[in-house]
């Protein structure tokens with residue numbers, strides 16, 4: 001009988017044979033990429049590997065409570081035999097830390113849960129779970145790592161942030177089972193939700209006010225934008241706009257929601273959300289980004305107004321097509 005190895009088996013085997021690992025979180029990091037990298041790093045250290053962590057951008061303040069978070073730096077590979085990129089669906093997601101020569105010297109592993117994954121690594125494990133952190137939990141259990149409170153806190157933070165505290169449409173019984181397992185191992189759900197959701201700074205209020213005032217609803221798409229001028233006037237950093245798109249997407253008539261952020265380097269960061277039944281990952285992918293059906297994003301070169309117009313138009317088309325599809329099916333059935 002032939003025994004087929006899963007991607008997870010292959011990754012577990014590579015880790016058992018490995019010595020030094022460099023773990024990458026994606027640019028503009030969120031709780032899932034940071035929590036997954038830290039949880040895996042602690043697990044690898046328990047197995048005797050040297051594990052270092054890298055990210056091109058600073059870790060947002062609400063994640064500073066995570067054990068080991070101070071070790072993040074915009075590092076490039078040196079003498080590692082394993083390079084692991086977590087929660088990222090393409091190589092551009094590690095920003096300018098990619099360098100072909102140094103990456104070629106190590107085994108490149110990608111663990112991710114995005115449907116738009118481009119399979120850029122030597123070894124890719126993607127599964128459409130609610131968070132990458134759940135995949136890391138499965139991997140650590142396979143490797144017989146003892147879950148301690150530090151690992152559990154990092155991984156539960158990944159689940160809580162990517163599911164907006166178990167509220168997103170992709171939250172499954174398996175997600176809750178993973179969370180229970182992590183709480184049993186010592187993670188505090190109350191501490192995590194308090195840290196990530198209840199410490200907004202005053203910048204956020206000053207920035208969201210004007211941004212919400214200029215929000216536009218058009219053909220089912222609710223959008224707003226954050227310009228460099230708005231950041232200056234609110235005396236706020238870009239980080240203060242995190243979460244705004246989630247808030248917009250709670251509006252009743254919004255089938256899709258978008259926030260356009262002028263990055264100040266000639267690019268616009270685009271965050272997209274949608275109600276179940278509307279898939280925004282295709283629009284993000286078409287503009288060079290990626291994500292999930294209900295949460296996706298991209299970075300587009302161009303002027304704020306021009307990028308916004310192109311993407312709002314694409315979103316409106318997506319909304320129209322999704323609303324028309326069941327209508328078309330119904331009329332075909334009626335004609336039968």
Ligand code: 5GP
Nearest residue numbers: 089090271272289290291295296297298299
């Ligand atoms: P957010 O709007 O919270 O930044 O991102 C929503 C989802 O889309 C996340 O899963 C994130 O990883 C993904 N995403 C956001 N921006 C990009 C991008 O530029 N490229 C890719 N591949 N994915 C993105």
Ligand code: MN
Nearest residue numbers: 032087132162
């Ligand atoms: Mn994620």
